[in-house]
Amino acid sequence: MKIAVFAGDGIGPEIMHEALRVLDALALPDVTLMEGYVGGAGYRKLGHPLHADTIRIAHEADAILFGAVGDFECDNLERHLRPEQAILGLRRELTLFANLRPATMFAGLEEMSALRPEVAGKIDMLIVRELNGDVYFGEKGIRTLDDGRRQGWDLMSYAEDEVRRIAHVAFRAAQGRKGRLCSVDKSNVLETFQLWRDVMIEVGAEYPDVALSHMYVDNAAMQLVRDPGQFDVIVTGNMFGDILSDQASMCVGSIGLLASAALGETQTQYGTKGLFEPIHGSAPDIAGQGKANPMAMILSLAIMLRHSFGLEAEAVRIEAAVAQALADGIRGGDLGGTAGTAEIGDAVLARL
Amino acid sequence: MKIAVFAGDGIGPEIMHEALRVLDALALPDVTLMEGYVGGAGYRKLGHPLHADTIRIAHEADAILFGAVGDFECDNLERHLRPEQAILGLRRELTLFANLRPATMFAGLEEMSALRPEVAGKIDMLIVRELNGDVYFGEKGIRTLDDGRRQGWDLMSYAEDEVRRIAHVAFRAAQGRKGRLCSVDKSNVLETFQLWRDVMIEVGAEYPDVALSHMYVDNAAMQLVRDPGQFDVIVTGNMFGDILSDQASMCVGSIGLLASAALGETQTQYGTKGLFEPIHGSAPDIAGQGKANPMAMILSLAIMLRHSFGLEAEAVRIEAAVAQALADGIRGGDLGGTAGTAEIGDAVLARL
Ligand SMILES: CC(C)[C@H](C(=O)O)[C@@H](O)C(=O)O
Ligand SMILES: CC(C)[C@H](C(=O)O)[C@@H](O)C(=O)O
Numbered sequence: 015m016k017i018a019v020f021a022g023d024g025i026g027p028e029i030m031h032e033a034l035r036v037l038d039a040l041a042l043p044d045v046t047l048m049e050g051y052v053g054g055a056g057y058r059k060l061g062h063p064l065h066a067d068t069i070r071i072a073h074e075a076d077a078i079l080f081g082a083v084g085d086f087e088c089d090n091l092e093r094h095l096r097p098e099q100a101i102l103g104l105r106r107e108l109t110l111f112a113n114l115r116p117a118t119m120f121a122g123l124e125e126m127s128a129l130r131p132e133v134a135g136k137i138d139m140l141i142v143r144e145l146n147g148d149v150y151f152g153e154k155g156i157r158t159l160d161d162g163r164r165q166g167w168d169l170m171s172y173a174e175d176e177v178r179r180i181a182h183v184a185f186r187a188a189q190g191r192k193g194r195l196c197s198v199d200k201s202n203v204l205e206t207f208q209l210w211r212d213v214m215i216e217v218g219a220e221y222p223d224v225a226l227s228h229m230y231v232d233n234a235a236m237q238l239v240r241d242p243g244q245f246d247v248i249v250t251g252n253m254f255g256d257i258l259s260d261q262a263s264m265c266v267g268s269i270g271l272l273a274s275a276a277l278g279e280t281q282t283q284y285g286t287k288g289l290f291e292p293i294h295g296s297a298p299d300i301a302g303q304g305k306a307n308p309m310a311m312i313l314s315l316a317i318m319l320r321h322s323f324g325l326e327a328e329a330v331r332i333e334a335a336v337a338q339a340l341a342d343g344i345r346g347g348d349l350g351g352t353a354g355t356a357e358i359g360d361a362v363l364a365r366l
Numbered sequence: 367m368k369i370a371v372f373a374g375d376g377i378g379p380e381i382m383h384e385a386l387r388v389l390d391a392l393a394l395p396d397v398t399l400m401e402g403y404v405g406g407a408g409y410r411k412l413g414h415p416l417h418a419d420t421i422r423i424a425h426e427a428d429a430i431l432f433g434a435v436g437d438f439e440c441d442n443l444e445r446h447l448r449p450e451q452a453i454l455g456l457r458r459e460l461t462l463f464a465n466l467r468p469a470t471m472f473a474g475l476e477e478m479s480a481l482r483p484e485v486a487g488k489i490d491m492l493i494v495r496e497l498n499g500d501v502y503f504g505e506k507g508i509r510t511l512d513d514g515r516r517q518g519w520d521l522m523s524y525a526e527d528e529v530r531r532i533a534h535v536a537f538r539a540a541q542g543r544k545g546r547l548c549s550v551d552k553s554n555v556l557e558t559f560q561l562w563r564d565v566m567i568e569v570g571a572e573y574p575d576v577a578l579s580h581m582y583v584d585n586a587a588m589q590l591v592r593d594p595g596q597f598d599v600i601v602t603g604n605m606f607g608d609i610l611s612d613q614a615s616m617c618v619g620s621i622g623l624l625a626s627a628a629l630g631e632t633q634t635q636y637g638t639k640g641l642f643e644p645i646h647g648s649a650p651d652i653a654g655q656g657k658a659n660p661m662a663m664i665l666s667l668a669i670m671l672r673h674s675f676g677l678e679a680e681a682v683r684i685e686a687a688v689a690q691a692l693a694d695g696i697r698g699g700d701l702g703g704t705a706g707t708a709e710i711g712d713a714v715l716a717r718l
Contacts (some may be wrong), residue, residue, distance in 0.1 A: 098554045128592050133480045149501065149522055154557040164526045166561030170501055171519035173511060200605075202441075202450045205506040208516030235609045236616040239591065240480050253552075257609060261587040269588075280472075 015045050015284060015323055017076035020052040020068070023097055024296025025306035025355075026081025027055075032308035032359030033079065033315045039363055040328055048075055052104075053097035053296070054085025060094040063088075063095060064103040072104055075191075076282040077322035078289040079315060080104075082296035097296075102150070110276035110289055111146035111176070111257065112183040117242075117262040120271060120340060126349055127267030129242070136243025137266055140191065142184040143255025145276055147176045148206075152250045170206050172251065177210050179279075181217040184249035188224045194246035196227045198234045198254055210251065231258070238262055259293070269294045270307035270348035271336075273314040275321055282322070290318040300347075304354045307346030309336055312362055367397050367636060367675055370427035372404040372420070375449055376648025377658035377707075378433025384660035384665045384711030385431065388687075391718055392680055400427055404456075405449035406437025415440075415447060416455040424456055428634040429674035430641040431667060432456075435453075436648035448663055449648075451689065454502070462628035462641055463498040463528070463548070464535040465607065469594075469614040472623060472692060479619030481594070488595025489618055492674065494536040495607025499528045499556070502604045522558050524603065529562050531631075531690055533569040540576045546598035548579045550586045550606055577637055583610070611645070621646045622659035622700035623668040623688075627673055629637035634674070642670040654701075656706045658700030661688050664714055687717040 017037075021030035023164040037045070060067065063083070072078055075187045083097040093099070104110065119137045120128070127134035152169030180327050190196040197214040199207035211228055219224040229237065230253045237244060237259060242265050250258060263269045272293045280287040291312030300306055313336060320329035339361040345351020346358055353361070369389075373382035389397070402420040403411045412419065415435070435449040445451070451650055456462065471479070471489045477485035504521030506700040511517050540547040548567045551559035563580055570578040581589065583606045589596060590610060594617050602610060615621045624645045644662030650657055665688060674680035691713040697703020698710055705713070 093557075093560075102555070120559060128482060128485045129480050130482055150555050154563055156557050159525065165523055166558040167521060167523035168501075168556045168558050170522055171517055173515045173517040177513055196490065200608075202448065203454070203502050204514060204518070204520045205445075205508050206518040206520050207507055208445075209516060232612040235587070235613040236621075239613060239616040250673045254609075256552075256584045257587045257606075260584040261591060261613065264588040264591040294554070 015042065016048060016075045017045065018050055018071050018078040020050045020078060021055070021081040022053040022083040022100070022296060023055055023085045024082055024298045024301040025218045026083070026296055028302070028304065028313060028355050029292070029306050029308035029311035030079070030081045032355060033311045035359055036312050036332060036362060036366065037315055039306040039366055042328070052100035053083025054088045056100060057088055057091070057095055057097070063097050063100040063314055069107055070300060072108060076284055077287060077318050078104065078174055080289050080291035081311065082294065083290065084296035084298065086298060104289055105145050105276055106151065108280070108287065108289070109146060111144060112180055112277045113143040113145040114187070114275045115141040115143060115259040115263070115272070115293060116278065117141065117259070117272065119265050119266055120268060122341065123268050123349070127265060129265055129267070133241065133243065134265060134267060139242065139245040139262065139263055140187055140247045141255060141259040142180065142187055142247060142249040143259055144176070144180040144250070144252050147172050148252035170204070172206050172210055174209060176211050177213040178217055180249060183222050184247055185217060185221040188247040189221065189243050191221060192246040194225045194227070196229055196248050198229050198231050198248055198250035198258065200231050202230060207251065214249070232304055234258055235261065263293050268349055269310070270346055271309050271313065273310050273317050275317050277321065284323040286321050288318070288322050290314040304356060305347050306355050307348045308359055309346065309362070312336060335362045338365040367394065368400060368427045369397060370402055370423050370430040372402045372430060373407070373433040374405040374435040374648060375407055375437045376434055376653040377648045378435070378648055380654070380656065380707050381583050381644070381658050381663035382431070384707060385663045387711055388664050388684060388714060389551040389667055393717055394680070399631045404452035405435025406440045407517070408452060409440055409447055411444070415449050415452040419486045421459055424460060424509055424609070429639060429670050430456065431643050431670055432643035433663065434644065434646065434648035436650065438650060448566070456641055457461040457497050457628055458497045458503065460584070460632070460639065460641070461498060463496060464532055464629045465495040465497040466539070466627045466629065467493040467495060467611040467615070467624070467645060469493065469611070469618050469624065471618055472620060473582065473692065475620050476702070480708040481619070485593065485595065486617060486619060490553060491594065491597040491614065492539055492599045493607060494532065494539055494599060494601040495611055495615055496528070496604050499524050500604035503673055522544055522556070524558050526561065526565050528568055532601060533566055536599055537569060537573040537576050540599040541573065544598040545575060546577045546579070548581055548597055548600050550581050550583050550600055550602035550610065552583050554582060559603065562689070566623070567714040587613065590617060598646035606714055615645050620701055621662070622698055623661050623665065625662050627669050629673065636675040638673050640674050642666040654706060657699050658707050660707050660711055661698065664688060683718060687714045690717040
């Protein structure tokens with residue numbers, strides 16, 4: 015079992031350290047960790063946020079455990095050298111086109127949400143975000159027009175097969191949940207999302223057991239505030255998914271607890287190859303202070319074991335230990351508590 | 367004073383009726399109303415959502431009072447015949463590039479928001495949305511690739527002068543408020559918004575009294591849930607503004623009360639020419655039942671009188687009448703009450 019460990023920037027290394035302690039405690043046989051430097055850390059050590067050697071490790075591994083990238087000191091570098099290119103590059107290199115981002119209220123943590131407890135308490139959704147296309151991966155540039163004006167431009171597009179493969183992931187996910195899929199688009203204005211909607215309807219014919227609905231993205235942003243409990247599975251494009259999944263995470267109120275999976279179609283001898291990361295960022299303001307909550311990172315380890323290694327029992331064991339730590343009142347600073355990174359790691363280990 | 371009256375679809379005509387009663391009660395001299403049909407109504411009456419005759423009226427008028435467009439029965443028409451093209455077309459035809467969307471908590475209505483009262487109560491922001499560019503107005507189409515796959519595409523772009531003119535509107539708005547401007551972009555991924563950020567910084571140099579900050583759109587969607595009270599003025603592009611301003615409106619919890627202005631650079635003898643509309647949609651589900659809350663439409667009339675006709679006293683008079691009606695407990699269905707369209711109109715008129 016080859017696991018690429020890319021801790022990245024900011025709080026990445028600290029929280030990764032705790033996740034690796036948990037992995038170690040499971041004493042799984044035949045685990046090989048392959049460390050790599052990504053983001054600002056990659057730029058500093060290797061001269062590139064996603065160095066060719068790092069890509070090689072990613073290809074060789076059965077799964078990637080990813081911390082966070084983002085480093086203000088690198089923001090003025092040329093675009094291809096910025097930290098974000100590491101995560102964008104890995105998604106593209108490994109064709110990790112399906113981002114699964116669950117947003118579920120943790121029992122007892124309703125008070126952490128800015129939403130009223132009766133609204134927040136009902137949140138139990140999965141956002142399936144397409145991760146390989148859309149305007150984030152189109153041709154782009156800054157050009158000078160004939161009249162001398164500068165213009166920035168980016169091409170948004172989806173081809174039908176790109177929509178179809180994410181549609182299948184979403185419909186299957188809905189089958190495994192409450193059977194409701196809401197496709198979010200802006201087909202009233204964008205041709206990219208007119209095609210998106212057409213293909214969703216086509217694929218939907220193969221899943222008569224799933225109730226498919228459609229919602230414009232502006233309305234979806236409203237509904238996620240008004241009544242996020244109405245959603246089961248949401249499927250949407252890369253950009254809308256970026257915005258809405260972050261919004262949904264914040265509705266839950268504890269983004270220090272949310273993990274995400276980026277999956278493709280590659281099957282290893284163990285399971286589906288993927289990249290697993292907390293949804294929170296690199297939090298440079300608290301980096302290196304031992305304050306970061308490692309729970310989302312530890313939960314990312316759990317879903318990695320589930321998806322990429324078929325180790326359901328171990329995944330459940332970790333998730334239960336985290337839940338127990340929370341139930342016992344262990345709270346990081348993000349949840350208004352005082353427990354530090356190592357202390358939370360200890361608490362989870364003690365309950366494993 | 368020539369006012370184009372475009373009631374549009376769904377509840378548009380009902381709520382417009384109440385706004386016109388209020389206008390009538392002001393007994394302003396020399397008002398000429400120029401009625402026109404837009405959206406699905408335009409398609410049905412004139413064969414086009416924005417007929418050439420309607421455009422002519424819009425050009426001739428000093429201001430446009432707009433209801434709402436949107437009609438499910440027209441959703442399968444060719445794109446250029448769909449209701450939305452009316453509002454997109456008017457924005458473009460009249461170069462209405464600046465959309466001002468205030469989101470302010472109405473005192474006493476904190477309980478309407480899905481956010482906790484202590485979070486919602488602090489909301490007092492203005493979103494300045496660019497309205498003439500971005501991917502909503504770029505070239506677009508559905509093409510067949512060489513290998514036979516269909517692909518939908520839309521070109522996102524901003525030229526520097528397009529960013530500059532909306533920047534000036536936003537900086538001036540911030541000067542008139544608390545002096546804080548947050549520019550929302552996705553410059554870490556999109557070149558369009560790298561240029562956007564560069565130009566915002568350039569223009570910012572001319573406004574040393576305004577504190578300019580920058581935020582990525584995914585983070586902005588989170589912050590609008592976590593702590594919307596942190597924002598004074600937000601400026602952003604057409605698409606991000608579409609999403610975030612609807613989200614912000616819903617944070618306030620009473621979208622039946624929010625009006626918006628779309629302004630350009632045209633000055634008439636009275637003021638700045640613009641289009642004024644409620645931020646809510648055509649609500650086809652309750653159309654024709656006398657249930658719609660006309661307050662946002664009436665408040666749209668007020669801001670029209672302010673911006674396009676310099677009639678500040680009349681605008682304040684209308685706004686005070688609406689506020690008094692709310693204070694007296696008059697509540698439409700959208701606010702959990704039972705007052706119908708005409709009853710609310712009567713209540714406002716009685717307090718004028
Ligand atoms: C870091 C950035 C490029 C990335 C994205 O926008 O995809 C992040 O916001 C995310 O959601 O994973
Ligand atoms: C109707 C639609 C085209 C429009 C838009 O997306 O601009 C609407 O959502 C709005 O925000 O005014």
